[in-house]
Amino acid sequence: MSLPSEDEKISLDESTLLKRIVQQDHSALSQLYDRYAQIIYAIAFKSLGSVEESEEVVLDVFSQVWRIAEKYDANKARVDTWLLMMTRSRVLDRLRYLQRTAKTKIASVNVEIQSAKVSVDPIEEVLISERRTLVIAALKQIPEEQRQVIELAYYHGLTHSQIAAQSGLSVGTVKTRIRLGLNKLRIAIAVWK
Missing domain, CATH: 1.10.1740.10 (RNA polymerase sigma factor, region 2, helix turn helix motif)
Structure with a gap:
């Protein structure tokens, strides 16, 4: 033992x-x-x-x-x-x-607030745009079922239980798909950098 x-x-x-x-x-x-x-x-x-x-x-x-x-x-x-x-x-x-x-x-308060446009450094704006493009391209490379749960979790802020209820999947399946999808995203983004 x-x-x-x-x-x-x-x-x-x-x-x-x-x-x-x-x-x-x-x-x-x-x-x-x-x-x-x-x-x-x-x-x-x-x-x-x-x-x-x-x-x-x-x-x-x-x-x-x-x-x-x-x-x-x-x-x-x-x-x-x-x-x-x-x-x-x-x-x-x-x-x-x-x-x-x-x-x-x-x-x-019923007051309208107009937000002033924040001046962004043009270089930073380009970098943000490039990252966005990279992430969107990487998301297209992973399987649809993994992309859906990742988008629900990270873009819509849903919990694993909420995703499971909405999609009809078990919570374990949701967690597995998110984990697998994030691993594939990391690999895809690392390859493109």
Whole structure:
């Protein structure tokens, strides 16, 4: 019998923490928080750009862990993957909320704001145009079923569950298609550069 690897020890330990959280063990939640709060915060901040909103995401994720820890299935995902999926979902929720709030504020004030055209460096404009062309060309090179789920996830901001519901696919199939499609995109773009 071989000894467990470091990853297996950590995963096993985190699974144990989740079992203790199911039993309403506050110290287990605190330990999980200490391990992942900074990572979750960093991911949220990268998308939201706001300290307050990022802190809200961290609190939302760990509040959700406290409520639904019994639903965690080690056969479906590692604990860190499960937490990061929740983080992505909470970040998307916050982005949608912020968009709705911004639209409501604008509507309630009922003021037209004309935005001044931002002057863009012509060289930067050309580079952006070239990148856009490169990505569009690369997207055309991958299979249609992979392109569709990538566009729904990245252009429309849908979660894996929402894509699965909309397309009639399983969540696992959606994740696999996104992963395969992104790998093919990376290869295509690297070849063209």
